[in-house]
Amino acid sequence: MVFFWLLIFAKIRGNFFPLFIFTAMSEREINWDEEFADDPEYQAMTPEQRDKLLAFMERMLDKGLAAIYGDEEEGIPDANVNCSQCLSSCKAKCCTLIFALTKQEAEKGIAEYNQQRPYFIARDKDGYCPHLDRKTFSCAIWYDRPLRCRRYDCCTDENVWPDGIPDELKSAFPG
Ligand code: SF4
């Protein structure tokens, strides 16, 4: 699963402190307690404080007030997936998943982002990315597609393959 850090400032007991949360390239609900398991500041809060803080974060995102920061890491290769072999089965399910753009991507302005929740990737009403051709499932910004699109490997993602990868498509995932 691909993670991205989101930095916001939260007010707890009268003090502001930076709190990192990350978004996953997945439409599954995030288990915040699990995701924050290694964060001592988060663990130090009472369940009531945590609920309040998370509700606050959600409101910030809904109002479009949260800012996303993060530099792209160098040296991580793109995923090795032969998508063209799978498209008739997967229907580009990955292009419906929600993820955050990096700071560089937000600055470049090539990939559309959700105006209500900057800088999460935009999604059309049918759930697909606006850059996806619905007939061919090709990406209109392929050479400038976001980092998460480039590095995402769906092979173990149950959102894409709830019953696992069909045998005839396994060669599309050389690893
Ligand atoms: S990454 Fe997976 S879901 Fe996305 S187009 Fe390629 S094979 Fe299909």
Ligand code: SF4
């Ligand atoms: S930018 Fe391209 S590869 Fe990424 S989600 Fe949109 S259509 Fe899919």
